[in-house]
Amino acid sequence: MGLTTAQKIFKTHAVDQPSDGISVIRLDRVFCHEITTPIAVNDLAARGMDKVFDPNRIKAVIDHVSPAKDGKTAEQGKTLRDWTRRHGIADFFDIGCNGVCHAIFPEKGFVRPGYTIIMGDSHTCTHGAFGAFAAGVGTTDLEVGILKGVCAFHEPKTMLVRLNGKLRNGVYPKDVILNVIKALTVNGATGQVIEFAGECAAAMSMEGRMTVCNMAVEAGATCGICYPDMTTVEYLWPFIKDEFSDKAAALAEYSKYLPDADAEYTKVIDFDVSTFEPVATIKYKPDQVVPVRELAGTRVDQVYIGSCTNGRIEDLRIAASIMKDKHIAPGIRAVVSPATADIFKKALDEGLLSIFMEAGCCVTNPTCGACLGMSNGILASGEVCASTTNRNFNGRMGKGGMIHLMSPATAAATAIAGHICNSEIFEG
Numbered sequence: 024m025g026l027t028t029a030q031k032i033f034k035t036h037a038v039d040q041p042s043d044g045i046s047v048i049r050l051d052r053v054f055c056h057e058i059t060t061p062i063a064v065n066d067l068a069a070r071g072m073d074k075v076f077d078p079n080r081i082k083a084v085i086d087h088v089s090p091a092k093d094g095k096t097a098e099q100g101k102t103l104r105d106w107t108r109r110h111g112i113a114d115f116f117d118i119g120c121n122g123v124c125h126a127i128f129p130e131k132g133f134v135r136p137g138y139t140i141i142m143g144d145s146h147t148c149t150h151g152a153f154g155a156f157a158a159g160v161g162t163t164d165l166e167v168g169i170l171k172g173v174c175a176f177h178e179p180k181t182m183l184v185r186l187n188g189k190l191r192n193g194v195y196p197k198d199v200i201l202n203v204i205k206a207l208t209v210n211g212a213t214g215q216v217i218e219f220a221g222e223c224a225a226a227m228s229m230e231g232r233m234t235v236c237n238m239a240v241e242a243g244a245t246c247g248i249c250y251p252d253m254t255t256v257e258y259l260w261p262f263i264k265d266e267f268s269d270k271a272a273a274l275a276e277y278s279k280y281l282p283d284a285d286a287e288y289t290k291v292i293d294f295d296v297s298t299f300e301p302v303a304t305i306k307y308k309p310d311q312v313v314p315v316r317e318l319a320g321t322r323v324d325q326v327y328i329g330s331c332t333n334g335r336i337e338d339l340r341i342a343a344s345i346m347k348d349k350h351i352a353p354g355i356r357a358v359v360s361p362a363t364a365d366i367f368k369k370a371l372d373e374g375l376l377s378i379f380m381e382a383g384c385c386v387t388n389p390t391c392g393a394c395l396g397m398s399n400g401i402l403a404s405g406e407v408c409a410s411t412t413n414r415n416f417n418g419r420m421g422k423g424g425m426i427h428l429m430s431p432a433t434a435a436a437t438a439i440a441g442h443i444c445n446s447e448i449f450e451g
Contacts (some may be wrong), residue, residue, distance in 0.1 A: 024286075025283025025286040027181040027219060027288070028156075028248050028250070028281065028322060029156050029179035029246065030057045030179060031174075031279070032137055032155070032156045033046055033178065033179060036050075036051075037049075038136050038140050040247065041175070042429040044177055045176070045177060045178070046178050047173050047174070047176070048139050048173065048174060048176065049173055049398050050081055050139050050140070050172050050173060050174055051080060051138040051139050052082060052090075052128075052133060052134070052139070052140040052141075053076075053081045053140075053141055053142070053165070053169055054082050054124060054128055054133075054141070054144075054147065055083040055084070055103065055142065056086050056103075056124050056142070056144065057084075057085045057087060057100050058099060059143030060102075061102035061103055061106075062144055066165070067170060072170055073109075075110045075112070075169055076169065076170060076172035077172060078173055079114075080111050080172065081112050081114075082112075082114040082131075082133050083103060083106075083107050083115045084121050084122065084128075085100050085103060085118060086121055086123050086124050086127070086390060087390070087391040087392065087397060088100075088392055088398050089121060089388065090118050092392075094372055096101065096374055096397075102358060106219075112397075114292075117333070119364065121363070121364060121389060122363025122365070123331045123363065123391055124142065124364040125237065126148070126335060126362035127362070127363045128150070128333055129149075129150060129152075129153065130257075132261065132262030134157070135259065135277075136255060136277040137251075137277065137279075137280045137292070138155040138157070139149075139174075139181045140155055140157035141159070141160045141165065141168050143161070143233025144229075145240050146237050146238075146240060146332075147159040148237065148239045148247050149243065150217055150233075150236070151239070151247045152232035152233040152235070152247070152248075153229075153246040153249070153259075154248060154255065154277060154280050155254060156216070156246055156248070158174075158292055158343075172405070176245075177402070179215070179245070180215050180216070180289050180366055181215060181216045181217070181218055181237070181288055182216070182217050182288060182291075182292070183290070183291045184203060184218065184219050184220070184221075184292050185220050185221040185293070185297065186203075186219060186221040186222070186223035187221045187222055187293055187294060187295055188221075188295050188296045188298070189223065189296065189438045191450050192300070192448055193301060193432060193450055193451075194301060194370065195431070195432060196227055196231035196235050196430075197311060197430035198302050198430055199223065199235060199294075199296060199410065201238075201302045201312045201428065202236050202294065202296075202299050202302060202312065203214075203242065204242045204309050204310045204312065205311075206292065207242040207243075207310070208242070208309055209310045210242075210243050211425065212244035212448045213244075214245060214335045215243075215245065215289060216247070217242070217247045217248065218282065219232070219236070219248065219249050224249055224250075227249075227254075228337060229254060229258040230335045230336070230337040231376065232249040232254075235249070236248065237331055237332045238309070241309040241414070243412060244408070245280065250281055250282075251277040251278065251280060252274070253274055255277065256270050256277065260273075262304070266390055268382040273448075283375040283396050298447070300315070300316070300444065300451065301316050301430060301446070302314055302315060302429070303318055303427045303433060304415045304426070304427055304429075305318070305427065306415070307416055309395055309415060310416060311415075314442065315443060315445050316445060318427065319442070319445070320443070320444075321443040322407060322441075322442050323407045323427070323441070324355070324402070324406040324407050325355070325356050325358065325407075325409070325443060326351070326356075326357040326358070326409045326437055327393050327400055327410040327420075328342050328357070328360070328384075328435065329358070329412075330362070330393075330394045330411060330413065331361070331413070333411035333430070334360055334361055334389075334411070335366060336361075336369050338411065338431040339361060339431070340360070340375065340431065341377050341430075341431045341432050343370075343375040343378040345439070345446050345447070345448070346379060346384070346435050347378050350382050350439070351384065351438045351441075352439060352441025353441070354441065355438055355441050356385065357382070357384040358385050358387060358399065359376075359379045359384045359385070359386045359387070360387045360389060360390055360393065360399065360400075361376075361386075363389050367388070368390060376396055382438075382439075384438070393412075393420060394412040394419075396419055396421045396424075400420070401420060401424075402420045402421030402423070402424025402425075402426075403421060403423070404421075405424075406423075406424050408426055409429055409437040409443060411430065411434050412426070414426075414428075427443060429443075432448065433445065
């Protein structure tokens with residue numbers, strides 16, 4: 024019987040099998056941010072185990088509340104700063120050169136096909152876009168990863184989702200993954216890996232693939248995986264060019280992580296993406312999804328464009344193309360947060376930030392703050408937000424607030440109209 028991508032990665036990283044169905048795997052990367060990591064490192068220190076397995080394989084960033092908004096978040100940042108300094112962790116991205124973790128770490132070339140990655144963050148699955156196994160973990164697993172460079176997982180079972188066909192104009196990867204989550208439900212892939220295949224997945228940019236894999240966890244998945252191909256190689260080439268004679272050699276190496284033709288899946292689901300249209304969530308679960316046209320006219324108080332899901336340069340370009348020479352509707356506030364400092368600079372150089380500001384948007388530094396209701400765009404009770412983030416849980420962006428998840432195109436169009444609507448570039 025052949026192997027899936029995740030099974031191949033586990034096979035090459037196996038350290039131990041303490042019991043049936045449980046594998047201890049070697050980690051290529053441990054990613055850290057200032058909300059979950061301080062708990063882990065403080066506990067290790069209290070136990071007399073203030074050590075790291077390899078400072079070169081640990082990457083850290085301050086991103087969730089950036090800059091700190093109160094004493095507690097300042098202390099969390101200080102703990103992370105002191106820890107990285109104490110252990111010589113060179114790849115630490117502080118205020119001013121930082122970014123949302125799941126955007127900055129791929130941007131810096133820290134993710135490669137076949138890698139194993141953990142982080143104390145549920146959207147670590149984003150990095151599966153590169154053909155890696157990447158999973159969010161709890162404090163205990165994070166501590167073991169930091170200390171020993173290993174993590175225990177159930178041996179991966181994989182679901183195959185084939186995205187067949189081509190997207191219509193005005194339909195984006197965010198619409199794709201919301202349609203998939205609607206079909207699977209929030210529990211449909213619990214404890215599994217989702218492999219995304221098909222013509223549509225292959226045609227996506229790395230930014231699009233990261234959007235799709237980012238929200239795999241909203242269907243319960245441990246990780247979402249896209250197959251490494253020449254698009255992957257092109258994205259990584261500035262970081263890997265000294266490791267391979269040419270791009271073809273890199274592709275040949277990474278192709279060993281493609282699934283075997285006779286790989287066994289728990290389920291195979293086909294989608295015809297040519298039938299997809301822009302969608303948005305309703306209520307308080309990410310699988311409660313309807314076409315945007317069914318929400319047309321729904322009032323909003325705030326529009327948010329950013330996050331680890333849709334704060335990359337591709338997303339900002341799309342939103343800016345819709346807002347250019349327009350102004351947000353009266354009574355609407357719109358917040359735009361480029362996902363990293365480099366993306367911010369690129370958007371500045373391209374004139375995108377000017378477009379947003381001339382449209383009446385508030386442009387902020389890179390931060391996760393609004394997405395999880397910590398800073399930079401929290402909702403008041405009864406307020407409604409059209410958001411490009413990944414969760415519409417009750418109270419997620421502020422107690423009593425309602426979130427409608429959607430693509431950057433739909434969010435930008437909504438900001439201009441003052442109510443939820445399809446963008447003008449959608450071919451309905």
